[in-house]
Amino acid sequence: MTDEPTIDMDDDYDDITTPEEVLRKMTLMWQNELCAPCLLPSQMELVDILLDQIQGMEDDISRQRDKMQLRISLHRSELQRISFLTSDYVRCRLRKIEANPNNVIEEHNLRKNDVTNPIELLSETELKFAEEYALAEAELFEKTVIEFMPVALKKIPVPKPDHKNDMVYAKVLDDDVGNVTVTDWRDLNAELVLEMEKSSCHLIPFESVKPYVEEGKMQLL
Amino acid sequence: MILEDNFRQDFYNKIKKDDKSLVLIVSVDSDALCTTMILTHLLKCDDIPFTILTVEKWSEVEKIFETKRELRCNYILINCGATRSLSRLQISPDSTAYVLDSHRPFHIENVYANEKVHLLVNNSEMSELQLPDVEKVIQEDSDDDEDNEENRGSYEQQMENIRRKAIKREEMQAWERQRQRTLWKYYESTWFSTPSCVTLLELAAEMNRVSAEIMWYTAVGLNSAMVDKLISIEMYTQICVDRMRPFVHRFLPKNIINQGKVDDLLHITFGRELPLAIYSHWDLYNSMWHNEYFSIKTKNWTQKGDTNIRHLLTQLGVTLHETTQKFESLSTEQRIHVVDLLEKEMDSAFATFFATLGYSGKLSACDVARAVTVRLEMPRSETLMDRYRAGQAILRSSITGERQERTNLTHTISSNCQRTLQVSWKSVSAAINMSEIIANGPYYLFSCTTSIDEDMIDSRHFLYNTTGFMLRAFASMRKGRTSKPLIAMFPLTGESAGWLVVTGVMPIATIYEDSLLKTCIGRAFERVKKTNSSIRIIDDSFNPDIIRLKSEDRTRFIDLLRHAFEGD
Amino acid sequence: MNSNDQSRGGVADKALQLVLEMKRNPDMMPPYNTDLMRQCQQKIDELFQKNAAEVQKISAGLPHDPTLLHPRLGAMIHIRRCMLAYINERKNRIRSYRWRYGGALPVSVRNALCDAEIQFFNEYSGTLARFQQGLGEGGVNLLLHTAPPKTLFVQVRSLEDFGEFETMDGNLVQLTKDSLHSLPRQDCEMLIRQGVLELVH
Numbered sequence: 001m002t003d004e005p006t007i008d009m010d011d012d013y014d015d016i017t018t019p020e021e022v023l024r025k026m027t028l029m030w031q032n033e034l035c036a037p038c039l040l041p042s043q044m045e046l047v048d049i050l051l052d053q054i055q056g057m058e059d060d061i062s063r064q065r066d067k068m069q070l071r072i073s074l075h076r077s078e079l080q081r082i083s084f085l086t087s088d089y090v091r092c093r094l095r096k097i098e099a100n101p102n103n104v105i106e107e108h109n110l111r112k113n114d115v116t117n118p119i120e121l122l123s124e125t126e127l128k129f130a131e132e133y134a135l136a137e138a139e140l141f142e143k144t145v146i147e148f149m150p151v152a153l154k155k156i157p158v159p160k161p162d163h164k165n166d167m168v169y170a171k172v173l174d175d176d177v178g179n180v181t182v183t184d185w186r187d188l189n190a191e192l193v194l195e196m197e198k199s200s201c202h203l204i205p206f207e208s209v210k211p212y213v214e215e216g217k218m219q220l221l
Numbered sequence: 222m223i224l225e226d227n228f229r230q231d232f233y234n235k236i237k238k239d240d241k242s243l244v245l246i247v248s249v250d251s252d253a254l255c256t257t258m259i260l261t262h263l264l265k266c267d268d269i270p271f272t273i274l275t276v277e278k279w280s281e282v283e284k285i286f287e288t289k290r291e292l293r294c295n296y297i298l299i300n301c302g303a304t305r306s307l308s309r310l311q312i313s314p315d316s317t318a319y320v321l322d323s324h325r326p327f328h329i330e331n332v333y334a335n336e337k338v339h340l341l342v343n344n345s346e347m348s349e350l351q352l353p354d355v356e357k358v359i360q361e362d363s364d365d366d367e368d369n370e371e372n373r374g375s376y377e378q379q380m381e382n383i384r385r386k387a388i389k390r391e392e393m394q395a396w397e398r399q400r401q402r403t404l405w406k407y408y409e410s411t412w413f414s415t416p417s418c419v420t421l422l423e424l425a426a427e428m429n430r431v432s433a434e435i436m437w438y439t440a441v442g443l444n445s446a447m448v449d450k451l452i453s454i455e456m457y458t459q460i461c462v463d464r465m466r467p468f469v470h471r472f473l474p475k476n477i478i479n480q481g482k483v484d485d486l487l488h489i490t491f492g493r494e495l496p497l498a499i500y501s502h503w504d505l506y507n508s509m510w511h512n513e514y515f516s517i518k519t520k521n522w523t524q525k526g527d528t529n530i531r532h533l534l535t536q537l538g539v540t541l542h543e544t545t546q547k548f549e550s551l552s553t554e555q556r557i558h559v560v561d562l563l564e565k566e567m568d569s570a571f572a573t574f575f576a577t578l579g580y581s582g583k584l585s586a587c588d589v590a591r592a593v594t595v596r597l598e599m600p601r602s603e604t605l606m607d608r609y610r611a612g613q614a615i616l617r618s619s620i621t622g623e624r625q626e627r628t629n630l631t632h633t634i635s636s637n638c639q640r641t642l643q644v645s646w647k648s649v650s651a652a653i654n655m656s657e658i659i660a661n662g663p664y665y666l667f668s669c670t671t672s673i674d675e676d677m678i679d680s681r682h683f684l685y686n687t688t689g690f691m692l693r694a695f696a697s698m699r700k701g702r703t704s705k706p707l708i709a710m711f712p713l714t715g716e717s718a719g720w721l722v723v724t725g726v727m728p729i730a731t732i733y734e735d736s737l738l739k740t741c742i743g744r745a746f747e748r749v750k751k752t753n754s755s756i757r758i759i760d761d762s763f764n765p766d767i768i769r770l771k772s773e774d775r776t777r778f779i780d781l782l783r784h785a786f787e788g789d
Numbered sequence: 790m791n792s793n794d795q796s797r798g799g800v801a802d803k804a805l806q807l808v809l810e811m812k813r814n815p816d817m818m819p820p821y822n823t824d825l826m827r828q829c830q831q832k833i834d835e836l837f838q839k840n841a842a843e844v845q846k847i848s849a850g851l852p853h854d855p856t857l858l859h860p861r862l863g864a865m866i867h868i869r870r871c872m873l874a875y876i877n878e879r880k881n882r883i884r885s886y887r888w889r890y891g892g893a894l895p896v897s898v899r900n901a902l903c904d905a906e907i908q909f910f911n912e913y914s915g916t917l918a919r920f921q922q923g924l925g926e927g928g929v930n931l932l933l934h935t936a937p938p939k940t941l942f943v944q945v946r947s948l949e950d951f952g953e954f955e956t957m958d959g960n961l962v963q964l965t966k967d968s969l970h971s972l973p974r975q976d977c978e979m980l981i982r983q984g985v986l987e988l989v990h
Contacts, residue, residue: 270962
């Protein structure tokens with residue numbers, strides 16, 4: 001993939017310089033998103049960059065006259081893989097949003113307004129999707145069930161997902177992860193401290209490693 | 222026009238580079254199936270999109286061209302199309318047709334008059350084709366420029382013109398007569414050439430893409446031509462020696478065979494085999510009973526048949542016990558011993574390919590070819606594509622060893638193939654016992670009175686094998702029956718009741734002489750149709766010697782056929 | 790049980806039936822069960838009326854029996870939960886139809902839905918379409934690329950006379966019944982889902 005067009009980077013992604021790097025990060029994020037029990041912060045900028053690239057490559061290929069070259073075939077295969085990667089990433093996120101849109105929106109607002117480390121859980125389009133979807137869903141329930149309930153029973157609690165006990169397999173990618181604390185099951189007030197060496201693998205509660213996964217320092221398996 | 226060799230340049234690379242859609246029109250027979258498997262493998266390697274359409278009759282081919290008239294296509298016709306003029310099909314101007322067909326002879330218009338049709342022929346076959354020279358058969362149009370001068374010039378000149386024209390006309394008539402003679406000779410008989418899959422194997426080899434699978438498909442395709450009696454054993458052996466030999470050793474790891482070690486890999490070996498249908502999936506007794514050679518030797522359609530065959534077994538030194546149990550369940554030594562004895566008895570020089578896959582039993586290409594052929598042709602109630610896919614699955618399963626598919630293969634062999642052999646034997650024995658074969662002037666005529674499954678009657682495999690068997694059995698009963706052909710008629714039932722399937726085999730004496738197995742039966746049928754167009758004949762099959770005839774026209778047909786043969 | 794409560798079965802039987810109906814037909818959409826839903830509502834109403842009457846007695850200082858107040862409330866919440874679960878499961882299936890068939894529901898499915906559900910489908914469909922449009926520059930069809938690509942081409946068999954079909958390369962392919970094709974994967978993904986083509990190996 002050396003003769004790809006170079007791309008204009010978003011300002012946020014100054015640190016990522018090459019298409020390979022974008023793809024590598026996308027793959028990592030896709031894998032993490034697939035394995036994580038809850039929604040991770042949005043990486044839609046990456047998706048946008050890749051979509052841009054796909055378009056560029058497609059244009060390149062269609063300009064080629066001899067369609068039978070092996071090089072073209074390889075490019076196309078790669079293109080298909082990237083398309084799958086991005087589409088599946090987006091689909092996976094949509095599934096998670098659809099599973100509990102209200103909770104997702106709530107969390108998004110919480111984390112956005114976090115003073116120390118504001119993070120956008122949803123991208124703009126995703127937020128819009130979540131809101132519209134939540135509305136449609138609410139309307140469906142309203143029309144079929146809630147409408148007929150006595151006043152006292154009209155309120156339905158939003159289920160809160162609990163990821164406390166979700167275990168994940170995680171692989172350490174970065175040197176400076178350091179130590180991670182895990183609740184000690186024998187003594188609930190105590191905590192265990194685990195050392196996270198580079199490229200070691202752990203079966204560990206998701207909550208303990210969540211920040212590292214979100215930063216891309218750990219990879220879920 | 223004819224493409225001789227360099228198929229990679231002139232055929233494959235052309236369809237590869239062309240930006241047209243590729244349509245494969247595949248006749249449903251085993252050779253075509255194997256050819257298609259190889260060709261599609263090559264196409265897949267190169268990421269070329271294609272479409273496969275299956276056909277069984279001429280009318281289906283015509284219909285395809287009718288509906289696709291406006292499309293820009295490259296057509297590849299596999300085992301169909303060479304023997305009739307494709308000019309009539311009106312291939313659209315941007316399209317090209319490549320024809321890979323083992324039916325012979327080619328229609329002369331396909332050879333000379335149509336630039337859009339490319340026939341793929343191995344150049345070693347060119348002399349066999351005996352193509353007439355182009356100027357003898359194709360008229361040039363550009364010699365009529367004198368017409369404009371009519372009624373001009375002096376009286377003498379006019380007279381001169383008239384005289385010249387008269388001479389010209391005379392010449393033309395002579396030429397036309399000569400042309401008719403040439404064409405008559407050229408079209409006199411039909412035969413089958415080397416199976417198409419061998420050509421494809423060589424093409425794949427040229428591109429360095431031969432794999433064990435391709436090799437096996439070719440082996441099956443080649444054997445199918447043999448079991449269908451399309452090519453003679455001499456020709457079969459010759460093809461094995463001349464064209465398959467370079468590939469035989471490639472997929473046979475010698476060290477493993479020598480060490481007798483078994484592993485789970487696919488090996489293809491080449492070795493001697495009894496010319497005894499599906500005996501390794503049956504018991505020897507039944508297999509011998511229904512075999513042409515043993516059946517004729519013991520005349521087992523007579524009352525003494527059973528005694529005779531036991532007698533023969535005793536002579537050979539094979540115990541009855543060994544022959545009545547499943548061949549597979551015999552011990553290895555017994556198997557080798559018995560096969561040895563029978564081989565000597567049959568005095569055969571038959572060798573074929575075997576596929577060994579891990580721990581499942583050895584399969585001979587011959588048996589697989591039988592299974593695939595029978596599956597492709599029966600049952601008729603399934604659509605053509607369903608049969609094609611089923612045949613494909615069986616062929617593939619013979620070397621992939623998927624259990625479910627493998628069961629299908631053994632089931633096809635143990636039920637359909639056995640049944641075909643049984644029905645074939647029964648037809649022969651009934652024909653002889655009830656003296657249903659009568660001499661009718663220059664040929665013998667067999668009219669089947671019992672009803673046979675329609676599935677069988679529509680199967681080329683069954684027809685060719687049964688009629689060949691029948692003529693030999695008939696000839697074995699009395700001397701001097703070797704010089705006339707046999708014409709066989711089978712009544713159809715069900716939907717097509719009221720029709721007969723008519724086919725024929727050449728005299729035994731001719732068959733012995735000719736390694737190409739040329740037959741003029743098809744030509745004779747055609748002649749009957751030409752001389753009396755009121756006889757209702759459907760000649761829709763790719764094989765000109767299998768036709769359908771309306772039952773009421775039977776008597777007239779028999780008489781006219783007599784004239785046709787006598788006219789020779 | 791209260792003496793005037795004649796029904797012998799459990800109080801939430803009907804509600805349970807709703808849930809079971811979905812569980813027993815995992816791969817099709819059973820018709821929307823208006824009847825059962827109404828019966829469940831009525832049950833809740835009935836229970837609610839009883840509780841209301843009881844509360845009135847309490848506030849009026851009349852003799853009362855408070856033991857059944859909480860069980861009734863529990864029953865009401867349980868029935869409501871079953872109803873919601875029923876709708877929720879149906880909603881999930883409707884969503885999956887959007888992914889399978891695109892924006893047009895097959896008639897057989899459409900007939901099994903109630904008005905509110907059809908409206909939900911349309912809204913969901915629109916939401917998803919708008920979302921897809923917002924991706925990248927020209928939008929992305931998320932219905933494509935659903936399986937990890939192994940090869941560029943797939944072998945398919947046409948199950949009906951579909952007619953001419955143009956691939957992305959601009960090749961025209963005639964899809965007639967019972968023809969086999971080798972086509973680029975992304976071109977036929979939608980047709981496979983619609984049942985025009987069938988994957989063969």
